[in-house]
Amino acid sequence: MIQGKIEGISDDGLGTLEKDGRLIYVPFAYPGDMVVVKGTKRRFGRRIATDFELIGESPLRQGARCPHFGTCGGCLWQGLKYREGLRLKAEIFERTTGISAPVKGSPKVWGFRNVSNFIVTSEGIGLKEYGNPLGVVDLRECPVFSKKTPEYLRALRNFLKETGLRPWNLRRKTGDVHYLQVREGKFTGEVMVNLIAHVKPSGEMLEAFKNYFSLADSLYWSLKRDERDDPRGEAGLAAGEPYIRERVGNVTYLIHPNSFFQTNSHALTLLLRAVEDFTDGERVLDLYSGVGTFGVWLAKRGFKVEGVELNPFAVEMANKNALINGVNAVFKIGRAEETAIGDYDTVIVDPPRKGLREVAELLVKSGVERVIYVSCNPRAFKFDYERHLKNAYRVENAVLIDMFPHTPHVEAVVELVRKE
Known part of the structure; x- marks a missing residue:
């Protein structure tokens, strides 16, 4: 057994305890906590506590609202006071990137998530356990998603019972x-x-599905043909509308089962305004444009927007979003690294978690005056900036938006301006 005080926090949000010159990483623990670590495992070169007891509480700690906290992998920081969490997010970002940036908190910290993927297994129905890929928390509620979570889960369990369909x-x-x-x-x-x-689904299954989820405006049955553990399948409309709508400010977005959309609708307004504040000029290129989240918002504010996205379905959705909002934005299918970056005033990039890589060099050679880099992965941003973008651009502004309360993650918006 190892007893000690949590002195720091890792980049991925684990409390750190030093013993004999080595760090032990403790989940659900925060600076100032006193803990007794009874068991650890080695993962990716680190010793992570698997069995520990809290014997003294940090002044940073608060009571968690969710009864599943400490087991569920969804909310590592729910036991941390919200304002302290924001401060730590800014510290981690600065430690990783060298950039000091203000952080804007989410307008709502409960019931803010607009999507939840409940895994349905023979071990339980809910969310994955922290640190255990085969463990599932049999959820009763989820206060970060919706007050209706118990209703959704009850309907699902009754549906499975009636139809005899087997959990995975x-x-x-x-x-x-x-x-x-x-x-x-x-x-x-x-x-x-x-x-x-x-x-x-058989006809009887579909009828039961419709009956149990009559509360839904849009009902899909997605056929999954692979064994991968992800919530993806060939979406088939079972009842209702093909899309639901979300309204952010004065912009309406259509949402489909296969659409990626930012998970926090309440903080999305802050994210969009941050991008808008850093955008300059008239012509905007929205690389990795997705369903047009940034592009349509900017077009609504008078910018002339062109978007490029590899996923054909996302491009279709982006153009639908432009149409229903009546804005001057056109989205095309294409690879970001093969895009001819022409005479644009601002380029917005919201790359996948791995970052820009070769696209960063494309931007350096393009001559574009301003790049707005949106990312939830500060390490990827640092790699792109230090390896490529720094050669031509300086960091003019940066702001952090808390899209992910109760987790260590934060969304960064960085304004890069070409050096003279």
């Missing part, structure tokens, strides 16, 4: 139903329910 077995990789995805339009009240299953 994570070890054997067998079963019928793998995920239930629920999306809510936080500002429209619209609900989409999407069942991800390994079987095609």
